[in-house]
Amino acid sequence: MAEDREASRGTPVRLRQTTNDVPDPTVNKIKNEQFKVWKKTIPSLYQYITSLKPRYASPAGVAGSVRKTIAFTDEAERRMENGVLHTSVLVSLGRDVYRQGCVLPLGVHLEEADGGGALPDPEFEDSMGLQEQLRPVWTHPSADVAGMAYVGRADVAAVVVATDGSVAWFRSGAPRPVQTLPPVAGSVAEVDLAVSEDGQLAVVVQSGIDGDNAHTVLRVVDNGDALGKVLHTVRLSEAAVVHAVKFQGSHIFVTCSSDNTVRFWDARTPAEPLWHLHGVRDGRFVAVAPSPLVGTVFATGSDTGVIKLWDIRAVIAATADEPAAELTRLVHPDGDAVVELLFSADTPTQFVSVGAPGNVYHWDVEPLLQLPGEDDPNESARDSDELQQQCLKFLHTVGGRRTLGPIPKRKTVAWHPTFGDVVGCIDADGLITVYKPYFGRPDDPDADDDSLQ
Numbered sequence: 001m002a003e004d005r006e007a008s009r010g011t012p013v014r015l016r017q018t019t020n021d022v023p024d025p026t027v028n029k030i031k032n033e034q035f036k037v038w039k040k041t042i043p044s045l046y047q048y049i050t051s052l053k054p055r056y057a058s059p060a061g062v063a064g065s066v067r068k069t070i071a072f073t074d075e076a077e078r079r080m081e082n083g084v085l086h087t088s089v090l091v092s093l094g095r096d097v098y099r100q101g102c103v104l105p106l107g108v109h110l111e112e113a114d115g116g117g118a119l120p121d122p123e124f125e126d127s128m129g130l131q132e133q134l135r136p137v138w139t140h141p142s143a144d145v146a147g148m149a150y151v152g153r154a155d156v157a158a159v160v161v162a163t164d165g166s167v168a169w170f171r172s173g174a175p176r177p178v179q180t181l182p183p184v185a186g187s188v189a190e191v192d193l194a195v196s197e198d199g200q201l202a203v204v205v206q207s208g209i210d211g212d213n214a215h216t217v218l219r220v221v222d223n224g225d226a227l228g229k230v231l232h233t234v235r236l237s238e239a240a241v242v243h244a245v246k247f248q249g250s251h252i253f254v255t256c257s258s259d260n261t262v263r264f265w266d267a268r269t270p271a272e273p274l275w276h277l278h279g280v281r282d283g284r285f286v287a288v289a290p291s292p293l294v295g296t297v298f299a300t301g302s303d304t305g306v307i308k309l310w311d312i313r314a315v316i317a318a319t320a321d322e323p324a325a326e327l328t329r330l331v332h333p334d335g336d337a338v339v340e341l342l343f344s345a346d347t348p349t350q351f352v353s354v355g356a357p358g359n360v361y362h363w364d365v366e367p368l369l370q371l372p373g374e375d376d377p378n379e380s381a382r383d384s385d386e387l388q389q390q391c392l393k394f395l396h397t398v399g400g401r402r403t404l405g406p407i408p409k410r411k412t413v414a415w416h417p418t419f420g421d422v423v424g425c426i427d428a429d430g431l432i433t434v435y436k437p438y439f440g441r442p443d444d445p446d447a448d449d450d451s452l453q
Contacts (some may be wrong), residue, residue: 050103052434058136067144068092070147075087076418096136097140140177161191165188172318186208191204204218205218205219216241219232253267293353350365
């Protein structure tokens with residue numbers, strides 16, 4: 001198998017440049033063949049996949065230009081007698097938020113039944129109600145939903161940020177918000193929302209562009225007893241648009257912005273960032289995600305498709321003469337820009353990245369932990385191409401059934417909080433896909449070879 005993998009990488013080809021704007025057919029043919037060879041090396045079988053197309057109450061919501069987002073709930077009901085699991089997803093279509101049930105086989109979460117027996121064969125009763133009209137559970141009062149976070153408390157089920165920067169908190173069974181927060185005055189170019197691990201804080205980011213000037217306001221908001229109370233307001237001193245915000249734990253949050261800088265903040269005293277990392281090559285930072293299981297590790301994604309893993313301790317210790325160096329560098333093919341990064345909640349070495357066209361890449365950086373030491377004479381044998389191939393475990397492509405459309409792809413992919421490796425995505429036409437990749441049998445070292453394609 002090693003020989004096959006080596007052959008599949010092939011010899012680097014120097015592409016012939018053209019002297020005008022007409023595409024060179026030889027170059028295109030070579031690039032297409034290289035992509036086909038590359039794609040064949042990535043497992044693309046599913047342990048399970050289901051696609052749901054509800055009859056949404058608002059037909060206008062399925063238009064390809066209407067913004068859409070997705071988030072899993074914490075629903076996880078086992079029905080051992082039927083061999084299935086019941087869960088649900090929240091999907092937003094414009095201002096409306098819908099809740100769609102989903103039935104999965106027990107095997108996506110359990111390997112054996114209680115007592116060590118075999119799992120029963122799943123019986124998928126017609127319980128998802130796809131023939132019935134699906135009505136919104138909530139509607140944002142002012143604008144299309146740009147992002148939402150499921151909280152799952154009795155007083156608050158979810159918090160939602162709209163494209164105008166306003167925030168609304170919703171309770172199960174109540175179509176109107178129980179609390180709202182108006183936007184900051186001024187233009188709005190990008191917004192984002194993050195909720196702390198303990199659910200007690202939220203950070204709302206609103207960025208605008210006026211002429212040639214960009215500006216950003218960060219608001220730390222109580223998400224607990226004093227729901228919606230603004231605790232801190234910080235105006236970013238740099239002229240920059242913040243692309244993403246994520247929490248690491250209960251108080252530390254991280255942002256990445258258009259000035260190519262990642263900043264770490266303490267939500268309790270956010271007047272100034274604690275630490276920052278400035279990008280110097282491989283494009284501009286457009287996505288960031290801290291690991292929820294390894295507190296010192298975070299990932300960045302760039303508009304050139306480069307993903308880097310970092311150790312926050314190296315960022316803290318960096319100086320002008322000795323800047324921080326990444327732990328590793330991974331790449332989307334053909335410069336596919338990174339728009340989202342999501343770490344697994346139960347496996348510290350796994351994360352997914354979302355490309356601008358909507359492809360979902362599943363990574364496992366466990367091979368990095370097995371690298372030889374710097375003084376090992378065989379270290380040079382493990383080149384970056386081999387490492388890339390070992391870490392990229394699965395690729396969920398746009399596929400024949402998917403309609404990606406022009407909607408932003410950020411917030412269109414979600415990782416289930418309970419069922420490991422179960423991922424959901426929402427497409428431009430409202431199609432919901434929930435799947436679990438097949439990574440091969442863990443006891444079979446050849447399980448991910450070409451025989452699985």
